[in-house]
């Protein structure tokens with residue numbers, strides 16, 4: 307095996323679904339001691355005539371099957387996952403524990419309000435906590451993802467303009483923005499107008515000014531931005547927009563670099579989304595549940611999604627549906643409630659000091675990586691960064707090794723790749739976000755792996771270009787996997803599997 311990696315992922319044997327033998331099973335049920343009922347009489351046409359063709363396996367076989375499946379995927383619970391912009395931090399297990407409390411997990415969504423008081427109180431308190439963190443007046447917990455939060459925020463902005471008899475069509479979006487920003491504009495029938503950041507990577511109020519005209523509804527800014535830099539002109543930019551009757555939308559996905567230190571609302575942001583699955587922990591990725599609450603200033607309150615969670619003077623919590631100017635309901639029932647439980651647990655567990663500490667450590671870790679990697683790799687904006695740092699494949703140009711090859715080779719070393727080829731403004735970008743939950747040792751190992759890969763690229767480029775070598779599968783056709791996913795197991799010899 308070329309280039310012996312230090313922490314490869316090993317598989318004991320290939321994953322196969324076709325295990326077991328007829329008559330093998332994993333349970334022992336006592337013999338029937340009552341007269342057998344006729345299932346066809348009980349279930350009528352719903353009762354199938356033939357048993358499904360399923361594998362018959364022992365308990366250890368079933369167990370090993372699922373554990374192996376879990377090992378075939380890369381996970382934050384086994385290794386470092388520095389996927390920039392995604393804040394793949396360790397999720398404290400106490401959050402999982404609390405989310406599984408029967409009183410939360412088994413709540414029926416149609417239960418009457420008087421039986422939901424605990425859940426409503428948790429939502430009410432979480433809203434207050436998040437409002438404090440972002441420095442805005444209220445927060446809706448409904449949206450089920452950051453992207454849906456953006457959609458919600460822009461809907462509220464549109465409704466706010468409409469209530470004043472205005473209908474501005476443009477939203478200013480910097481070129482570095484996440485793809486969901488222009489998509490949210492499009493879904494709102496608004497036109498995303500891209501504009502470049504300055505050469506130093508941040509938006510300049512002076513350069514922005516000519517773009518702000520009467521047809522601008524809002525600006526969407528990510529702070530820190532997607533190149534990992536603090537938007538230090540934000541208060542001036544907000545002033546510029548407010549003077550023209552426009553609003554400032556904050557993409558809050560990078561709150562992990564601000565929480566406890568500064569508040570978006572204090573910097574001039576009117577409305578923003580949280581990504582609870584990023585900043586406030588919850589396992590994410592792989593299409594798992596998200597939660598993208600939206601914080602907003604009082605002036606936008608009439609337009610917030612319905613219902614809101616309110617508290618009566620006698621201490622009873624209720625859902626307020628009587629909101630005539632609301633943009634409506636964005637999500638069925640109450641949103642992804644389990645994530646709210648995790649986020650609330652995390653907030654209480656961390657406290658103000660803890661949130662601030664996490665922010666400081668996340669920023670320190672990213673700057674440590676920037677300093678260490680700068681010896682070998684090209685750092686795109688070599689200045690003090692926030693919680694993430696961008697390197698590129700520029701110094702590997704002569705070797706033919708690209709960012710994609712480096713990403714794949716990192717898997718052999720036991721690291722998930724950083725975010726690659728994003729943001730678009732840096733050629734061959736690798737956006738690295740270590741988060742506060744990595745130790746100095748794992749950061750050093752990550753630096754060691756990238757230094758080794760740089761050496762390998764110069765000495766044995768072909769080997770890097772064919773990486774990964776140690777994973778169960780090699781390079782996948784990612785487009786086909788996304789467009790034509792095979793999500794259902796089918797038995798090998800005809801028969802019908804249950805979906």
Ligand SMILES: *Cc1c(COP(=O)(O)O)cnc(C)c1O
Pocket residue numbers: 391392451452453454484486487528532557559560581596598
């Ligand atoms: C993750 C992210 C989003 C979108 O959030 P989702 O929860 O994935 O929908 C938007 N903007 C930025 C900067 C992000 O990193």
